[in-house]
Amino acid sequence: MYRDAILKKFDPRLDNILFILHELQDNNPQHYLANADIEKCADYLNIPYSYVHGVVTFYSMFSLKPRGRxxxxxxxxxxxxxxxxxxxxxxxxxxxxxxxxxxxxxxxxxxxxxxxxxxxxxxxxxxxxxxxxxxxxxxxxxxxxxxxxxxx
Ligand code: FES
Structure with missing residues (x-):
């Protein structure tokens, strides 16, 4: 699964959260972060889903909706x-x-x-x-x- 391959590139530290989210979003052909991306990131960093979701909604470069190629x-x-x-x-x-x-x-x-x-x-x-x-x-x-x- 491509998400696992992406996560393995980073140490499971909180200061990698933006790098991980960027990489997950960039590898989605629709350039967004799906629920599965947020869940995977939260599990990997051992932090709540709501924390990751909050980070995603704070930065305008992340999207929760599918976008164009x-x-x-x-x-x-x-x-x-x-x-x-x-x-x-x-x-x-x-x-x-x-x-x-x-x-x-x-x-x-x-x-x-x-x-x-x-x-x-x-x-x-x-x-x-x-x-x-x-x-x-x-x-x-x-x-x-x-x-x-x-x-x-
Ligand atoms: S104002 Fe700097 S690139 Fe447009």
């Missing part, structure tokens, strides 16, 4: 805003036919917004799963989405 996190901080992220957000919403926090009907993309990604020099920017993508234009967004659709 690709998580699009568009930066919404001032430098990206000044460079047009707001109109890109409208463009993405129309193109994907979803609102922020929602997943496309085909389950490929989830649209989220985030604060500064640390690459303001190439604003406006987004993060697609682990990949940073800057200098965004509607055309660049089209290309990026098309490339991901072809690999999903």
């Amino acid at each position: 690709y998580i699009i996190r568009l930066c919404d901080s001032p430098p990206c805003h000044l460079m047009g992220s707001e109109s890109l957000l409208d463009y993405l919403k129309k193109k994907l036919k979803v609102d922020v926090g929602k997943t496309t009907a085909d389950g490929v993309f989830t649209l989220e917004i985030t604060s500064c990604l640390g690459i303001c020099g190439v604003a406006p920017a987004l993060m697609m799963n682990e990949e940073m993508i800057g200098n965004l234009t509607p055309e660049r967004v089209d290309t990026v989405l098309e490339e991901r659709r072809q690999t999903s």
